[in-house]
Amino acid sequence: MNVRVAGLMSGTSADGIDVAIADIAGLPRPHGEGVQIELFAFATLPWPEAERALIFDLFAGQGTPADLCRANFRLAEVFADAVQRVAASAGVSLSSIDLIGSHGQTIWHDVAADGRVTSTLQIGEPAVIAARTGVTTIGDFRVADVAVGGQGAPLVSIFDWLLLRPPPRLHGVEGGWRAVQNIGGIGNVTFLPPVDLDVAPLAFDTGPGNVLIDWAARFASGGELTYDQDGALASRGRVVEPLLTRWLAHPYFRQPPPKTTGRELFSVHLAETMRAEAKAMGASPADFVATVTVLTAASIADAYARFAPGPIAEVVVAGGGVHNPALMAALHTQLAARLGRNVAVGPHDALGFPADAKEALTFALLAYLCAHGLPGNVPSCTGAKEAAVLGKIAPGKNYRGLLEVRLPAAHF
Structure with missing residues (x-):
């Protein structure tokens, strides 16, 4: 069964939010015969000027814990709006989207002197995105790889x-x-x-x-x-x-x-x-x-x-x-x-995949794998000790239907 997933990505340039909407089917070997992805909507929406300035302030270590806390919610509002705008422009009903996979915005990636990643922080609260869109949202993918000794990147692998x-x-x-x-x-x-x-x-x-x-x-x-x-x-x-x-x-x-x-x-x-x-x-x-x-x-x-x-x-x-x-x-x-x-x-x-859409599609795929209880990291690429399911699930209004109808064989 096809699962419709919106992937969201904002990178270290913070020049915009990439939104890809795709239908994903199949499972990776040996769980299935392979994964198929069909992209049918993609756009990059620029960050509003105030939010982009906020991101760069946080990059520079400026701001209090309260500022960071508020930014976590404030950026999520913009992520949620981006999904709704791209869906509307493409003529896609928001209710037809089963999952959202959001990378969030990296604020800090902590690398020790010996090259180990000790922690990583992406903000843009998935629960806010789920609340605004009604769509179950999976985010915060990198931390699970770091928790098992990985670098938390490159997840695109x-x-x-x-x-x-x-x-x-x-x-x-x-x-x-x-x-x-x-x-x-x-x-x-x-x-x-x-x-x-x-x-x-x-x-x-x-x-x-x-x-x-x-x-x-x-x-x-x-x-x-x-x-x-x-x-x-x-x-x-x-x-x-x-x-x-x-x-x-x-x-x-x-x-x-x-x-x-x-x-x-x-x-x-x-x-x-x-x-x-x-x-x-x-x-x-x-x-x-x-x-x-x-x-x-x-x-x-x-x-x-x-x-x-x-x-x-x-x-x-x-x-x-x-x-x-x-x-x-x-x-x-x-x-x-x-x-x-x-x-x-x-x-x-x-x-067969547009260069600009690649990273947003990756986070759509990661959400899909998480929903099926399947690993999203490649240990030989991230340095993790083991494969791990990546992502934290923020249920939306569609959560029960997602479990019972769209993903009946998923391993939550």
Whole structure:
């Protein structure tokens, strides 16, 4: 039976709320014959200005416990409104949606000096979303993985593992692996073996995605831009190679997986330090944007050269970075340089799922798996000691019908 699920995602860039509405059917092997997902509505709604400012204040550690408590509810109201607006625009009755899976908004991801994640916090209270929409909402997915020793990320690996494994001899490469690279605020990759290899995938955060580029664009535009649209600023600048070499020496890039990172490490403070270094070397604001853009591409390519478990035959890119031509061109160049050969690089859309919708679809899938009592993490990717059911269930008005009619075989 198809289950209609809305997935919600707001990432470390906090540039908007992704809403995907999809029908999901089937169960992963060995519980079933596989999962099928049909997407029929997707949109990204910008955060209201006041709420986005609040998010960035919390990123910066500003605010009292009362501020954080109130923000948990305030952001949930916006998440709930986003679901209702996208459903109405798509002509989807809210009553036809069985589940909502909400990532929430990460405020803090606590990584110890040895790379262990000790805690993580996402806000946007699922009970508020359920109350406003009437739809049973599942959220707070990352904490269950952290509780069993995982990094709490990348959770998108479950989508990749269940739906995107490559065929044998991808692009003619014997034993060729597919790298599924997300470039949001932070970059993360899942390395997928071909279907004829009985080996586990590997995933981790590669480092900065758009987070430093966005900061550089705001600086270069005097605050007028929140990101480098079409890579225009980077295209006008030159890459300062000594700076690129220095920044690539950051210890995170050499740290072996499993590993995750966030704005706590690639922070405004770090960006300001990097900008001061660039200014001291005579780099213009556009040069700074160009250099941090190549830093993102080079850190991704360097991660592949260091840690890929097999030959990379294809790189598939999702996230906001796919829309930055300067970044995509730099990624192709850096991969060729660091892997010693040209590698096919393209958008996620070629695999049948729009690049922009990928993360929201992942949280729809995670809600679906949780509702069936099935694990949502991939331990080889997150570093968890064991597979775990992810998510906390906030019952909506449809909860009893969900149990009795839509998910009669689910294992709550």
